[in-house]
Each structure stands twice: as structure tokens, then as C-alpha cells.
Amino acid sequence: MENQHAFSEAERAAVYRAIFNRRDVRGQFLPDPVADDQLARILMAAHHAPSVGFMQPWNFLLVRSSTVKQRVHDIFAQANAEAATMFPDEKREIYSQLKLQGILDAPVNLCITCDRSRSGPVVIGRTHIPTMDLYSSVCAVQNLWLAARAEGLGVGWVSIFHEKALQDALGIPHHIVPIAYLCIGHVSHFKDQPELEKAGWLPRLPVADLLWHEQWGAADSGENEALTAKLRELQQAVQERGIYPA
Numbered sequence: 202m203e204n205q206h207a208f209s210e211a212e213r214a215a216v217y218r219a220i221f222n223r224r225d226v227r228g229q230f231l232p233d234p235v236a237d238d239q240l241a242r243i244l245m246a247a248h249h250a251p252s253v254g255f256m257q258p259w260n261f262l263l264v265r266s267s268t269v270k271q272r273v274h275d276i277f278a279q280a281n282a283e284a285a286t287m288f289p290d291e292k293r294e295i296y297s298q299l300k301l302q303g304i305l306d307a308p309v310n311l312c313i314t315c316d317r318s319r320s321g322p323v324v325i326g327r328t329h330i331p332t333m334d335l336y337s338s339v340c341a342v343q344n345l346w347l348a349a350r351a352e353g354l355g356v357g358w359v360s361i362f363h364e365k366a367l368q369d370a371l372g373i374p375h376h377i378v379p380i381a382y383l384c385i386g387h388v389s390h391f392k393d394q395p396e397l398e399k400a401g402w403l404p405r406l407p408v409a410d411l412l413w414h415e416q417w418g419a420a421d422s423g424e425n426e427a428l429t430a431k432l433r434e435l436q437q438a439v440q441e442r443g444i445y446p447a
């Protein structure tokens with residue numbers, strides 16, 4: 202049945218294209234500047250994310266100075282060297298060959314934060330699970346990431362930092378949580394698969410195997426066969442062609 206609220210087919214295709222063709226970009230940044238109007242649009246997209254109790258706990262700390270980027274890169278390098286030692290031997294070698302940031306290459310860096318006290322101690326929807334504010338800031342990150350993909354801009358999330366070191370490098374007070382440190386810029390190309398998948402680090406899991414029915418751990422026992430089959434078909438199509446089948 203026609204749904205009068207649905208987007209047109211072309212609009213839906215564009216939304217799914219942004220979702221499936223979004224990539225975490227580390228190594229393909231170009232030095233070309235990001236225009237202010239593009240930057241404004243993706244920041245506005247972030248600001249329209251859902252947030253618990255409409256708390257809007259985010260701030261956006263824009264970094265363009267090479268001095269500040271270098272400071273952030275230095276603390277990344279320290280944490281990354283520590284990280285390499287944490288993996289078992291067979292993974293350590295792959296790890297050390299991975300490029301896990303584009304801090305100095307990307308013309309724009311952006312730290313999205315969460316102010317956990319933004320709207321006072323009692324927040325609608327956060328009364329029982331206090332971490333909901335953190336999840337709200339993550340929603341802002343994802344909105345920005347998808348909008349950037351639609352704009353043709355690459356985004357890479359860097360999280361290999363000691364949290365306090367990142368706060369100090371950016372002058373962020375310690376009660377403000379740095380949620381995401383993002384590298385943003387034009388790119389030479391977008392890869393068609395996650396880099397970690399390509400590198401053989403981990404495969405994409407079959408979504409049908411992650412779906413339970415009614416109770417945790419209860420897989421499809423036959424009555425959801427059509428849904429399970431559709432999920433497997435879509436996953437294969439997206440994996441092969443990056444789009445849903447027509």
C-alpha cells in the first residue's frame with residue numbers, strides 16, 4: 202500500500218546510498234579546504250539529532266590550526282603505540298600496518314562533546330539510565346557523518362586517546378566528555394568496504410543471525426522465514442553492489 206509519508210523512490214535511494222556508502226576515512230584526505238556553507242550544513246545536521254529530553258548535550262569544537270592538530274596527533278601516537286601491545290601476536294602485525302587516523306591530513310578536525318549537566322540533574326528519559334546523554338551525542342556524530350557523505354566529504358573517527366590527554370590538548374574541562382574526534386575533508390575516493398573488513402581484521406556479520414524474536418537468544422523458528430530470507434538477500438545485494446535490489 203502506498204504510504205503518503207514516504208519519500209519518493211529517488212529520495213529513499215539517496216538516503217540508503219548515504220548509509221551504505223559512508224566510510225570511515227583515514228587515508229584519502231585531500232588538502233582542499235572545506236567550504237563554510239558545507240561545514241555549516243553538516244553541523245546543522247548534527248544539531249538536529251535526537252537527544253534524550255531534548256537535552257542537546259553536544260558542543261562542536263572545530264580545529265583547523267596545525268599546532269593544535271599536531272598536539273592531538275602526538276597524544277594519538279602515544280596511545281596507538283600502547284594499543285599495539287594489547288593485541289595477540291597474530292593481530293599485532295596487522296594492527297601496526299593499519300592507518301587509524303587522518304588528523305594532520307584532514308583540513309578540518311572536529312571534536313563533538315557531551316555536557317552531562319546541560320539541562321540540570323533530572324532529564325526526561327534519563328531518570329533511570331544516566332548514560333542516555335552520551336548516546337544522544339553519538340546520534341549527532343552519526344547525523345554529521347551521513348550528511349558529510351551526501352556532501353561528498355569524508356569523515357574519520359579517531360578514538361585512540363587517553364580521554365584526559367584529549368581534554369587537555371583541546372582545553373576541554375574534565376566534566377565535559379569528548380565523544381568523538383573527527384577528521385573531515387574532501388577525499389580522493391571512498392572505499393567500497395570498511396578498511397578493517399578489507400584488511401581481514403573482521404568480516405561484516407550476517408544481520409539475520411543477530412536478530413532474536415520475543416526473547417533474547419531466540420532465533421527464527423520458522424514463522425519469520427520470509428523476513429530472514431529477505432535480510433539475507435539484502436545483505437548479499439548490499440555487499441555486492443552497495444545498494445538495495447530494485
Ligand SMILES: Cc1cc2c(cc1C)N(C[C@H](O)[C@H](O)[C@H](O)COP(=O)(O)O)c1[nH]c(=O)[nH]c(=O)c1N2
Nearest residue numbers: 223224225227300301302358359360361395396397
Ligand atoms: C565509536 C567509534 C570509534 C572509532 C571508529 C568508529 C566508531 C563508531 N572507527 C571507525 C571504525 O573502524 C569503522 O567505522 C568500522 O571499521 C566500519 O567501517 P566503515 O565506517 O563502515 O567504513 C575508528 N577508525 C579508526 O581508524 N580509528 C579509530 O580510532 C576509530 N574509532
